[in-house]
Amino acid sequence: MAKIDPADEAQLFATIDRWVEREVRPRVKEFDHADKWPAEIVEQMKELGLFGATVSPEYGGLGLPATTYAQIVMKISSVWMAITGIFNSHLMLALAVEKFGTEPQRRHWLPKFASGEVRGGLALTEPNAGTDLQAIRMTARRDKGDYVINGTKTWISNGIEGSCFALLVKTNPEASPRYSGMSLFIAPKGPGFTVGRKLEKLGYKSIDSGELIFQDYRISADHLIGEVEGRGFTQVAGGLELGRINVAARGVGIAEGALRLATDYAQLRQTFGKPIIEHQAIALKIGEMATRARAARLLTLDAAQAFDRGDRCDMEAGMAKYFASEAALENSTESMRIHGAYGYSKEYDIERLYRDAPLTCIGEGTNEMQRLIIARQWARRNASA
Numbered sequence: 001m002a003k004i005d006p007a008d009e010a011q012l013f014a015t016i017d018r019w020v021e022r023e024v025r026p027r028v029k030e031f032d033h034a035d036k037w038p039a040e041i042v043e044q045m046k047e048l049g050l051f052g053a054t055v056s057p058e059y060g061g062l063g064l065p066a067t068t069y070a071q072i073v074m075k076i077s078s079v080w081m082a083i084t085g086i087f088n089s090h091l092m093l094a095l096a097v098e099k100f101g102t103e104p105q106r107r108h109w110l111p112k113f114a115s116g117e118v119r120g121g122l123a124l125t126e127p128n129a130g131t132d133l134q135a136i137r138m139t140a141r142r143d144k145g146d147y148v149i150n151g152t153k154t155w156i157s158n159g160i161e162g163s164c165f166a167l168l169v170k171t172n173p174e175a176s177p178r179y180s181g182m183s184l185f186i187a188p189k190g191p192g193f194t195v196g197r198k199l200e201k202l203g204y205k206s207i208d209s210g211e212l213i214f215q216d217y218r219i220s221a222d223h224l225i226g227e228v229e230g231r232g233f234t235q236v237a238g239g240l241e242l243g244r245i246n247v248a249a250r251g252v253g254i255a256e257g258a259l260r261l262a263t264d265y266a267q268l269r270q271t272f273g274k275p276i277i278e279h280q281a282i283a284l285k286i287g288e289m290a291t292r293a294r295a296a297r298l299l300t301l302d303a304a305q306a307f308d309r310g311d312r313c314d315m316e317a318g319m320a321k322y323f324a325s326e327a328a329l330e331n332s333t334e335s336m337r338i339h340g341a342y343g344y345s346k347e348y349d350i351e352r353l354y355r356d357a358p359l360t361c362i363g364e365g366t367n368e369m370q371r372l373i374i375a376r377q378w379a380r381r382n383a384s385a
Helices: 006-024 028-034 039-048 066-077 082-100 103-115 232-268 280-309 314-344 350-360 367-381
Strands: 120-123 139-143 146-157 164-170 182-188 193-198 209-220
Touching: 006 039, 006 066, 028 350, 039 082, 066 082, 066 232, 066 280, 082 103, 082 120, 082 146, 082 164, 082 182, 082 232, 120 146, 120 232, 139 164, 146 164, 146 182, 164 232, 182 209, 182 232, 232 280, 232 314, 232 350, 280 314, 314 350, 314 367
Parallel strands: 120 164
Antiparallel strands: 139 146, 146 209, 164 182, 193 209
């Protein structure tokens, strides 16, 4: 289990807070409204070590525990959620290599990932396969010492600006059960690997979501993570627990950011001779929002602590992701309503949180799927003797 000294953690949080206030908050509207890649902010995130946040120090990373990492994501997401996706998707790639790769793969790739020299993400989703990953059609055919890959991925974060991806394919399309024929590759951009269109989105701006097209893309066999076929589905499932904790942390950040914006506005805005926060209708909303944000934070930290202990935590991560994302959606909506007409204006930050929040209910597995995972795991853990 990764550990961090409390004093070092406090210093790290203070550094992140200063960076968010000095560098991110003043420029977020500029990037978000233009849907512009935040190159300067990405360079600053490299300097802060965020691209190696959860990578072990022996490979050049910060080696942060999930609890610390989640709180960093909360802090950043309370101002601008989208940029956390730039390093979170990348860290899922790094986690797959560190957890399941061979030692030569770790030594070669992880220092480059940790420094941000090579950045990328997780390439799972296809036009016909999202929540049901076993339905993917992308194939990898063995050809002597190489694999030849064909197919298309879609909705891939960092797909345009990134340079390397953890690529889920079928090495045995006829396998039964289906998951036993799936493998995960380290796939850097190169001949046969092209980027399709950039996908336009309601929110989650400035981080590119793109299509990745593979046509006779040839890659050497040493890019197969773990160098054993048929383990890809399990390798991806292991990384999704941390991914869902991250999405939960994003939800917490949005829920808390929306609460803060609503509180500040309600203390300034007056009607009928007093601040609107003193009106019962507004006070009831603030009370509900504060409770949702707090509960979401505690659920997320609970899941992160289970992950740090090395426990199986798909139920805890599912609970956190489900509740925190719904809290983000509800708090951003209520905050916008408290702002009245100003909440619908692009001059106010709440409209960005309102646009970003719905993604958290969809990303890393829909909330409908999370509830099924929670129910199944609850039943298994509480089976009758």
